[in-house]
Amino acid sequence: xxxxxxxxxxxxxxxxxxxxxxxxxxxxxxxxxxxxxxxxxxxxxxxxxxxxxxxxxxxxxxxxxxxxxxxxxxxxxxxxxxxxxxxxxxxxxxxxxxx
Amino acid sequence: xxxxxxxxxxxxxxxxxxxxxxxxxxxxxxxxxxxxxxxxxxxxxxxxxxxxxxxxxxxxxxxxxxxxxxxxxxxxxxxxxxxxxxxxxxxxxxxxxxxxxxxxxxxxxxxxxxxxxxxxxxxxxxxxxxxxxxxxxxxxxxxxxxxxxxxxxxxxxxxxxxxxxxxxxxxxxxxxxxxxxxxxxxxxxxxxxxxxxxxxxxxxxxxxxxxxxxxxxxxxxxxxxxxxxxxxxxxxxxxxxxxxxxxxxxxxxxxxxxxxxxxxxxxxxxxxxxxxxxxxxxxxxxxxxxxxxxxxxxxxxxxxxxxxxxxxxxxxxxxxxxxxxxxxxxxxxxxxxxxxxxxxxxxxxxxxxxxxxxxxxxxxxxxxxxxxxxxxxxxxxxxxxxxxxxxxxxxxxxxxxxxxxxxxxxxxxxxxxxxxxxxxxxxxxxxxxxxxxxxxxxxxxxxxxxxxxxxxxxxxxxxxxxxxxxxxxxxxxxxxxxxxxxxxxxxxxxxxxxxxxxxxxxxxxxxxxxxxxxxxxxxxxxxxxxxxxxxxxxxxxxxxxxxxxxxxxxxxxxxxxxxxxxxxxxxxxxxxxxxxxxxxxxxxxxxxxxxxxxxxxxxxxxxxxxxxxxxxxxxxxxxxxxxxxxxxxxxxxxxxxxxxxxxxxxxxxxxxxxxxxxxxxxxxxxxxxxxxxxxxxxxxxxxxxxxxxxxxxxxxxxxxxxxxxxxxxxxxxxxxxxxxxxxxxxxxxxxxxxxxxxxxxxxxxxxxxxxxxxxxxxxxxxxxxxxxxxxxxxxxxxxxxxxxxxxxxxxxxxxxxxxxxxxxxxxxxxxxxxxxxxxxxx
Numbered sequence: 001x002x003x004x005x006x007x008x009x010x011x012x013x014x015x016x017x018x019x020x021x022x023x024x025x026x027x028x029x030x031x032x033x034x035x036x037x038x039x040x041x042x043x044x045x046x047x048x049x050x051x052x053x054x055x056x057x058x059x060x061x062x063x064x065x066x067x068x069x070x071x072x073x074x075x076x077x078x079x080x081x082x083x084x085x086x087x088x089x090x091x092x093x094x095x096x097x098x099x
Numbered sequence: 100x101x102x103x104x105x106x107x108x109x110x111x112x113x114x115x116x117x118x119x120x121x122x123x124x125x126x127x128x129x130x131x132x133x134x135x136x137x138x139x140x141x142x143x144x145x146x147x148x149x150x151x152x153x154x155x156x157x158x159x160x161x162x163x164x165x166x167x168x169x170x171x172x173x174x175x176x177x178x179x180x181x182x183x184x185x186x187x188x189x190x191x192x193x194x195x196x197x198x199x200x201x202x203x204x205x206x207x208x209x210x211x212x213x214x215x216x217x218x219x220x221x222x223x224x225x226x227x228x229x230x231x232x233x234x235x236x237x238x239x240x241x242x243x244x245x246x247x248x249x250x251x252x253x254x255x256x257x258x259x260x261x262x263x264x265x266x267x268x269x270x271x272x273x274x275x276x277x278x279x280x281x282x283x284x285x286x287x288x289x290x291x292x293x294x295x296x297x298x299x300x301x302x303x304x305x306x307x308x309x310x311x312x313x314x315x316x317x318x319x320x321x322x323x324x325x326x327x328x329x330x331x332x333x334x335x336x337x338x339x340x341x342x343x344x345x346x347x348x349x350x351x352x353x354x355x356x357x358x359x360x361x362x363x364x365x366x367x368x369x370x371x372x373x374x375x376x377x378x379x380x381x382x383x384x385x386x387x388x389x390x391x392x393x394x395x396x397x398x399x400x401x402x403x404x405x406x407x408x409x410x411x412x413x414x415x416x417x418x419x420x421x422x423x424x425x426x427x428x429x430x431x432x433x434x435x436x437x438x439x440x441x442x443x444x445x446x447x448x449x450x451x452x453x454x455x456x457x458x459x460x461x462x463x464x465x466x467x468x469x470x471x472x473x474x475x476x477x478x479x480x481x482x483x484x485x486x487x488x489x490x491x492x493x494x495x496x497x498x499x500x501x502x503x504x505x506x507x508x509x510x511x512x513x514x515x516x517x518x519x520x521x522x523x524x525x526x527x528x529x530x531x532x533x534x535x536x537x538x539x540x541x542x543x544x545x546x547x548x549x550x551x552x553x554x555x556x557x558x559x560x561x562x563x564x565x566x567x568x569x570x571x572x573x574x575x576x577x578x579x580x581x582x583x584x585x586x587x588x589x590x591x592x593x594x595x596x597x598x599x600x601x602x603x604x605x606x607x608x609x610x611x612x613x614x615x616x617x618x619x620x621x622x623x624x625x626x627x628x629x630x631x632x633x634x635x636x637x638x639x640x641x642x643x644x645x646x647x648x649x650x651x652x653x654x655x656x657x658x659x660x661x662x663x664x665x666x667x668x669x670x671x672x673x674x675x676x677x678x679x680x681x682x683x684x685x686x687x688x689x690x691x692x693x694x695x696x697x698x699x700x701x702x703x704x705x706x707x708x709x710x711x712x713x714x715x716x717x718x719x720x721x722x723x724x725x726x727x728x729x730x731x732x733x734x735x736x737x738x739x740x741x742x743x744x745x746x747x748x749x750x751x752x753x754x755x756x757x758x759x760x761x762x763x764x765x766x767x768x769x770x771x772x773x774x775x776x777x778x779x780x781x782x783x784x785x786x787x788x789x790x791x792x793x794x795x796x797x798x799x800x801x802x803x804x805x806x807x808x809x810x811x812x813x814x815x816x817x818x819x820x821x822x823x824x825x826x827x828x829x830x831x832x833x834x835x836x837x838x839x840x841x842x843x844x845x846x847x848x849x850x851x852x853x854x855x856x857x858x859x860x861x862x863x864x865x866x867x868x869x870x871x872x873x874x875x876x877x878x879x880x881x882x883x884x885x886x887x888x889x890x891x892x893x894x895x896x897x898x899x900x901x902x903x904x905x906x907x908x909x910x911x912x913x914x915x916x917x918x919x920x921x922x923x924x925x
Contacts, residue, residue, distance in 0.1 A: 024902075092900055092902065
């Protein structure tokens with residue numbers, strides 16, 4: 001019951017994050033959306049840990065937070081470099097990966 | 100009994116930490132190898148320091164062992180020998196049961212295999228403490244001697260590393276609480292003897308000698324492995340049941356052998372296999388041939404190898420596992436044993452061989468073989484204590500003799516060992532070496548106050564006393580021969596006219612014997628220490644002995660060579676007083692300190708007092724109290740009962756058989772002294788006639804008389820044993836194998852290989868035509884085409900837009916998630 005609510009919240013956050021990643025043009029907003037996705041996953045971990053009674057999930061959530069911090073650091077640095085080169089952080093203008 | 104009440108045995112730090120004695124040289128070995136070359140004395144200081152530390156520890160251990168033994172007697176003899184002088188009690192009839200003095204065991208688990216655990220550590224018993232001290236002492240002196248003797252050698256650092264490890268290996272073996280560690284030390288020594296004998300491997304003869312020593316000893320080593328395995332399978336069940344130990348533990352093996360429940364077949368075959376190992380290691384007939392060849396090594400190595408390490412290992416093994424041999428060969432019943440026969444043969448044949456050697460070191464080598472024969476003869480006939488005592492005294496005088504030979508060759512004969520060509524008349528030029536040589540020779544031949552008299556005569560006396568009259572005469576005959584060949588060597592070296600190098604001649608390197616460092620150091624990059632340089636420039640001719648090209652004629656050696664010789668000569672004079680049995684009737688039994696402190700007491704001990712010491716599964720006693728006072732003690736029949744004759748009471752264990760000791764008698768001493776004196780007289784007369792006055796009847800006798808010539812050649816060729824081994828046995832075994840292998844190689848293997856090659860070629864052609872061209876190439880071409888087409892088809896998705904990629908990613912993840920849910924739910 002309580003745990004199911006957590007899962008529902010997690011799913012909602014995940015969907016919002018996915019929408020942000022796909023729909024937003026601003027790179028910073030995309031990074032924030034990715035954070036939302038990660039938090040949704042962490043919430044799921046904690047919720048499942050609550051259901052199973054084992055502590056593993058909570059430990060994993062801590063790991064996710066730590067890794068997410070590093071990942072945001074790298075992402076923001078990339079955004080910064082892109083901005084310096086192009087004076088813009090609009091993602092739809094970036095198509096150098098076109099194959 | 101008083102002793103039984105206060106039987107809490109004392110121990111101490113040194114006894115608990117005996118393992119340090121062996122660990123220090125082994126660690127030093129690694130240090131010398133790693134850092135030796137960068138040190139001011141090229142690593143020799145580490146070797147010396149380690150041997151000195153070992154000697155200090157061993158001395159402490161010996162003192163504490165004596166205290167421990169004294170404490171077992173309830174403090175009654177705490178004043179030691181001094182008080183014992185007072186009571187002139189008759190021997191061994193006091194009715195007093197002396198408690199068994201348990202060894203101090205300290206072990207760790209080395210490795211374990213299922214329920215079996217192997218320990219490594221130390222076990223200090225009287226025998227091992229005695230020999231630990233002896234090895235540390237002799238090794239230290241030999242290393243001091245080597246400082247000067249091998250100075251300037253190309254592999255100076257490696258020499259010290261190997262000789263330190265060599266001593267370390269012997270120490271590991273001596274303190275072994277179980278058979279596994281004993282084998283470990285035994286093999287370390289085998290390896291180091293190979294390294295040291297072949298130290299000057301540039302000359303082929305030296306590396307051949309090293310290989311011969313290694314392989315001959317290995318033949319015996321097979322016996323050690325097999326014997327250990329046999330004893331293990333025989334003893335393990337008993338040891339686990341009764342002592343909570345295992346079949347590798349040496350104390351458990353001793354107890355098992357005397358328990359009366361030992362399977363006699365296991366005992367017999369185990370003892371035979373173990374004794375074969377001793378034949379190889381201790382140079383007994385018929386595997387003695389490696390010992391004289393081992394003279395190819397530097398003299399300090401020969402000295403160490405022949406006095407206290409290596410060759411003594413075999414004797415030690417027999418002495419340590421004595422109950423096994425005692426029971427297996429029925430030594431207690433006075434039967435003619437394998438060990439005694441081999442020992443007796445060795446005494447005579449080696450002594451005879453010593454007569455025809457021209458190399459002074461080879462004379463001494465055969466003398467060692469012969470003396471080892473005495474030790475084995477003693478052990479084989481129940482004379483345990485005299486044999487062990489002979490190890491002790493022999494180490495001093497034999498080491499001294501070898502060092503004297505080294506000194507003579509270093510300073511007197513221009514690095515030659517040939518007595519006939521390069522020696523003679525050296526007694527005036529080298530007075531100290533000469534004096535030490537004479538003292539040691541008298542000790543070796545068993546003249547009254549010298550060390551050898553007390554031990555060798557004890558062996559001969561006890562052999563006779565235990566009922567082996569014939570073997571006693573063999574021993575006496577050996578003593579005559581010893582006196583004679585030592586007279587010959589002494590005469591040739593120190594008396595008569597100087598010859599060759601001893602007369603000051605210089606004659607290049609044409610001698611095969613001249614493999615001492617002469618030509619090795621030539622061309623070596625002169626890495627001499629400061630001390631050596633100062634020495635060489637000191638201007639004193641006598642001290643510049645390392646500079647052998649500057650020496651003109653023989654002179655006395657320098658102090659570094661002489662100090663060890665003098666110390667050893669001192670011990671060769673007085674070491675016998677450690678156990679002067681013939682004096683015991685006069686001064687009381689307490690004067691026999693070897694008997695008191697070294698010989699284990701044959702007292703049964705209850706199982707409850709024997710506990711496993713945990714990790715290494717070695718056994719220890721809580722309390723050395725005798726289980727029950729043997730009722731027959733003191734009676735006339737006491738001699739043939741007790742441990743080693745009857746099975747001990749149920750629930751008790753014996754660790755040593757009750758050996759009997761001969762009553763010394765004045766007549767026997769006179770007999771052996773007279774026999775030796777006769778040997779001397781004949782030999783001196785003969786030598787003067789033969790070598791001195793060139794008596795016409797004697798000179799050239801071997802050319803004129805067929806019988807004499809045959810005998811001479813027979814000896815000169817060492818009974819053709821080497822020829823037998825190399826030409827007959829090795830050839831008989833190795834040649835058919837080599838031939839068969841060759842045939843097999845040519846006809847079977849080559850044919851197979853050829854057929855396989857041809858088959859492979861044909862298969863290759865077919866494979867190329869069909870599979871490679873059609874299937875593989877087709878597949879590669881086809882996959883390339885598919886990739887190309889797919890690429891074109893998917894090109895439109897690669898827009899380069901991150902958000903589109905993200906959408907595809909999440910879309911695919913969602914599809915995957917849905918599939919997963921459907922699969923799991925349904």
